[in-house]
Amino acid sequence: MTLQILTANRLSDGISVWYDVDGLWNESIARAEIARTKEDAARLESVGKQAFSANLVLDVNLIDVEENNGFIRPLRLRERIRAEGPTIDYVI
Structure with missing residues (x-):
């Protein structure tokens, strides 16, 4: 099974x-709870539906x-952008 984490957008500000290891919604992907089994993934999916x-x-x-040396990195570019920010520097 591929490792998975639960992501969302906070309703109050987008x-x-x-979803982190403490059972909270966190702005840092570094604390995300990793589903390593199908059962873990099903539980996280249930948490997401409830939230x-x-x-x-x-x-x-x-x-x-x-997961590489304790660092979590999304496989899809879209999700990496959500976690790390834009792919270009803005010049002001």
Whole structure:
């Protein structure tokens, strides 16, 4: 199974958040809880559905990640941009 984490956007301000190891929605992907089994993924999916129903978050998804030396990195570019920010520097 591919490693997965639960991501969403916070309803109050639209900021990207990840469900963390403490059971909270965190702005840092570094603390995200990693689903290593199908059972873990199913539990995280349930957590996401409950948070969506409670109007805490929207656009809830399990995303595929890799873990390297303790660092979590999304596999898809879209998710890396959400975690790390734009791919270009803005000049002001």
